[in-house]
Amino acid sequence: MQPSLARRMTSRSLWRQKSLIPSLTRSTTNQNYICNDCLRKSRRIGARYLHQGVTSTPSIDSRTPLTAIPPAVNFTSTEKHDDALLRSIFDSPDAYKSFFKTPKPRTGLFQNRFLTTPKGFIVFANSCLKKARRVVDRVSRASSQEDHVRIIKDLDRLSDLLCRVLDLSDFIRNTHPDPNFVSAADKAFQSVYEYMNILNTTTDLYTSLKAAMFNPVVVEHWDEVSRSVGRTLLADFEKSGINLPDNSKRRFVSLSNDISRLGRDFVNAASTANPYITFTRDKLNGMQPWTINSLSRITNSGIVYLPVRGPVAHHALQTVKDEEVRYKIWKEQQTAPKEQITLLENLLKKRAELARLVGRESHSAVTLADKMARSPEAVTTFLHSMLSHTRPLANKEVSAITSQKAKLHNLTNPTVYAFEKDYYLHQVIEQQKNVLGDPDISAYFSLGTVMQGLSRLFTRLYGIRLVPRETAPGEIWNDDVRRLDVISDTEGHIAVVYCDLFQREGKNPNPAHFTVRCSRAIEEEEIIEERLEEGEGDGMATARNKDGVLYQLPTIALICDFSTPAGSSTPLLGFNEVTTLFHEMGHAIHSIVGRTRFHEVAGTRCPTDFAEFPSILMEHFARSPEVLSLFARHYRTDAPLPQELLQKRVKIGKLMENSETYQQVLLALLDQELHSPQALEKSFDSTQIYRNLDRSYGLFPHRDGEEGGSWQGYFTHLFGYGGLYYSYMLDKAIADKVWKEVFVKDPVSRDAGERYKQEVLRWGGSRDPWKCIGRLLKREDLVEDAEGRMEEVGRWGAEVAAA
Numbered sequence: 001m002q003p004s005l006a007r008r009m010t011s012r013s014l015w016r017q018k019s020l021i022p023s024l025t026r027s028t029t030n031q032n033y034i035c036n037d038c039l040r041k042s043r044r045i046g047a048r049y050l051h052q053g054v055t056s057t058p059s060i061d062s063r064t065p066l067t068a069i070p071p072a073v074n075f076t077s078t079e080k081h082d083d084a085l086l087r088s089i090f091d092s093p094d095a096y097k098s099f100f101k102t103p104k105p106r107t108g109l110f111q112n113r114f115l116t117t118p119k120g121f122i123v124f125a126n127s128c129l130k131k132a133r134r135v136v137d138r139v140s141r142a143s144s145q146e147d148h149v150r151i152i153k154d155l156d157r158l159s160d161l162l163c164r165v166l167d168l169s170d171f172i173r174n175t176h177p178d179p180n181f182v183s184a185a186d187k188a189f190q191s192v193y194e195y196m197n198i199l200n201t202t203t204d205l206y207t208s209l210k211a212a213m214f215n216p217v218v219v220e221h222w223d224e225v226s227r228s229v230g231r232t233l234l235a236d237f238e239k240s241g242i243n244l245p246d247n248s249k250r251r252f253v254s255l256s257n258d259i260s261r262l263g264r265d266f267v268n269a270a271s272t273a274n275p276y277i278t279f280t281r282d283k284l285n286g287m288q289p290w291t292i293n294s295l296s297r298i299t300n301s302g303i304v305y306l307p308v309r310g311p312v313a314h315h316a317l318q319t320v321k322d323e324e325v326r327y328k329i330w331k332e333q334q335t336a337p338k339e340q341i342t343l344l345e346n347l348l349k350k351r352a353e354l355a356r357l358v359g360r361e362s363h364s365a366v367t368l369a370d371k372m373a374r375s376p377e378a379v380t381t382f383l384h385s386m387l388s389h390t391r392p393l394a395n396k397e398v399s400a401i402t403s404q405k406a407k408l409h410n411l412t413n414p415t416v417y418a419f420e421k422d423y424y425l426h427q428v429i430e431q432q433k434n435v436l437g438d439p440d441i442s443a444y445f446s447l448g449t450v451m452q453g454l455s456r457l458f459t460r461l462y463g464i465r466l467v468p469r470e471t472a473p474g475e476i477w478n479d480d481v482r483r484l485d486v487i488s489d490t491e492g493h494i495a496v497v498y499c500d501l502f503q504r505e506g507k508n509p510n511p512a513h514f515t516v517r518c519s520r521a522i523e524e525e526e527i528i529e530e531r532l533e534e535g536e537g538d539g540m541a542t543a544r545n546k547d548g549v550l551y552q553l554p555t556i557a558l559i560c561d562f563s564t565p566a567g568s569s570t571p572l573l574g575f576n577e578v579t580t581l582f583h584e585m586g587h588a589i590h591s592i593v594g595r596t597r598f599h600e601v602a603g604t605r606c607p608t609d610f611a612e613f614p615s616i617l618m619e620h621f622a623r624s625p626e627v628l629s630l631f632a633r634h635y636r637t638d639a640p641l642p643q644e645l646l647q648k649r650v651k652i653g654k655l656m657e658n659s660e661t662y663q664q665v666l667l668a669l670l671d672q673e674l675h676s677p678q679a680l681e682k683s684f685d686s687t688q689i690y691r692n693l694d695r696s697y698g699l700f701p702h703r704d705g706e707e708g709g710s711w712q713g714y715f716t717h718l719f720g721y722g723g724l725y726y727s728y729m730l731d732k733a734i735a736d737k738v739w740k741e742v743f744v745k746d747p748v749s750r751d752a753g754e755r756y757k758q759e760v761l762r763w764g765g766s767r768d769p770w771k772c773i774g775r776l777l778k779r780e781d782l783v784e785d786a787e788g789r790m791e792e793v794g795r796w797g798a799e800v801a802a803a
């Protein structure tokens with residue numbers, strides 16, 4: 001059964017992953033990222049992308065530019081000290097060593113006193129389970145009005161007790177380099193997960209909650225946030241089929257199990273189908289020889305086993321001169337094996353059947369009901385609005401590609417076929433890079449300076465800053481992890497952020513934000529209960545707010561995959577890496593500022609199609625000259641970043657971005673169609689749906705007689721997203737609009753920052769996202785549940801691109 005409590009739990013680990021699509025301009029733009037909780041489940045198909053990090057010392061541009069804006073940050077002496085420290089602990093291992101002054105007593109991971117050894121995970125899980133059982137008992141027996149009034153708080157605490165084990169152990173089993181910790185964390189996860197599954201098959205909690213929700217006298221005692229949490233919990237229970245008759249409930253459980261098995265198989269099989277295609281070496285003329293040598297298997301007789309997917313194949317499509325070779329690789333990428341299509345179609349059918357069982361028309365309708373979009377129709381309207389507004393812009397880019405083919409072969413008005421778009425596109429982009437000069441600006445972005453920049457930006461916008469903290473022995477899982485405390489001017493200590501930013505063997509390369517533990521107000525009676533039982537809490541960070549209420553502080557982990565600098569050299573970030581760090585910090589700031597009383601709606605626990613908005617907005621800050629002038633300085637000469645170099649770099653990042661967006665919109669439409677009621681029709685054929693979309697809207701035709709492929713069999717996001725693939729585009733359109741209306745005039749304005757904080761960030765998931773956006777943009781028409789608002793957002797997407 002789909003566990004309702006677990007379902008919400010997973011909405012907080014936001015992975016950022018390069019999409020796995022044969023998209024038009026994959027290698028050239030920085031917008032082919034999708035960040036979502038579910039991506040953890042869909043393992044990447046290809047090998048790691050061609051490494052583009054910076055390890056060598058870049059050339060120094062010693063001319064001091066005239067156009068650089070001088071930094072203007074005024075600090076108190078403590079702030080000044082923290083600011084300088086921030087740079088040094090990230091840039092210099094020696095400085096970090098000398099940062100540790102007083103020896104601290106040994107503790108557990110995240111200062112959790114249970115987690116000093118792997119065994120502690122089980123003790124921690126059992127301790128939480130014991131408390132959880134007590135809450136379950138109380139809620140199940142709720143009879144008085146008083147019991148019912150406190151039911152939201154009780155259920156929220158229950159959810160928190162389970163999630164604090166699940167979130168923490170899920171993070172550790174994904175990240176800890178020690179296999180003993182990984183296996184212990186996995187066991188703790190499983191034991192709590194099993195308990196949660198049992199909870200979801202018993203109706204007592206649901207019955208009590210429903211009784212409270214339908215009692216007007218009880219509801220009268222609740223504020224708006226409590227009511228919204230109640231509605232969310234009730235909807236989650238019902239989504240899990242809890243109110244179905246017994247035989248339907250059994251069917252629900254069996255379908256849910258099938259879906260999870262089929263989904264896993266679909267994702268796993270996609271990565272192993274036809275891994276290689278063979279050529280003799282001379283056929284690959286045009287490819288960089290070192291790529292062939294280092295990344296492909298070659299036999300003694302000179303046969304090259306070229307991977308069908310991933311960066312090498314992509315490089316081949318961009319560079320191999322022989323047209324037929326490119327066609328073969330492309331064709332192989334486009335054609336999924338029959339078994340893979342069967343797996344996908346079975347998955348889609350079961351999902352549709354499950355939706356019918358709970359009284360909905362389609363899987364999309366189930367998934368979208370509690371999202372910003374509300375319905376599949378609204379998503380389709382949004383996507384078509386995006387399509388029609390982006391098409392003219394994408395067409396311009398297509399004509400640049402066509403001209404390149406014409407020029408190269410001396411043709412008039414040739415057709416560029418789908419299989420050759422990468423080849424000509426690559427040439428267009430290389431030429432434009434030559435014209436612009438593709439500057440390497442990483443010398444202005446040492447990791448320490450970028451962290452300083454983030455802290456200075458947050459100080460300007462929200463009055464909060466990042467302060468380095470010494471860790472105790474046992475607190476972190478790898479030596480290069482750094483702890484930052486988040487300090488607010490008005491509220492003191494408000495969050496803890498652990499930064500694990502460098503590559504290591506076995507570490508997942510996808511950048512991610514984890515909320516290891518959410519914000520929540522701790523009741524006085526809980527404190528007493530804990531004291532009686534254990535003498536103290538688990539040791540993780542807590543603090544009283546201005547009103548004297550004790551809160552557990554959001555505890556966040558940021559994961560990146562930056563290349564480890566050699567020896568004691570300064571870690572320098574490429575511009576894309578700077579953008580990635582800003583993006584992940586955008587999630588973090590949502591968790592940090594969205595400090596709600598209820599764990600259930602804290603920070604990023606908002607509807608999935610709203611979760612990427614704060615992080616995409618941060619990417620705008622990363623490209624803003626005013627923001628960069630706060631910190632971007634040469635790591636040796638301290639010279640500010642020349643504006644011209646920045647402008648060139650930003651321009652290169654935007655090359656051909658409209659056709660990329662257009663392509664993504666098509667994939668989102670595919671995701672909608674496959675999760676529509678069609679899945680239950682006898683004639684359902686996912687390949688036909690894919691081909692029809694491609695024929696009707698695709699930017700590039702196929703060769704004569706070519707029917708198109710069955711690439712949907714490799715679109716593994718169909719499992720993880722299931723009807724939500726549009727989310728990134730929706731959030732990007734909103735972020736573009738908000739940037740333009742609220743921040744572009746003065747991106748470091750405290751007034752703008754405060755407005756954004758008050759209307760959006762501080763609510764976490766406790767306020768309808770439309771209300772957040774409507775109030776922020778002073779557009780009351782968006783707040784009401786009006787038909788046209790999704791279409792309107794579709795217009796925003798293209799409006800900004802055209803500007």
Ligand SMILES: [Zn+2]
Pocket residue numbers: 014015016034035036583587612615
């Ligand atoms: Zn993200």
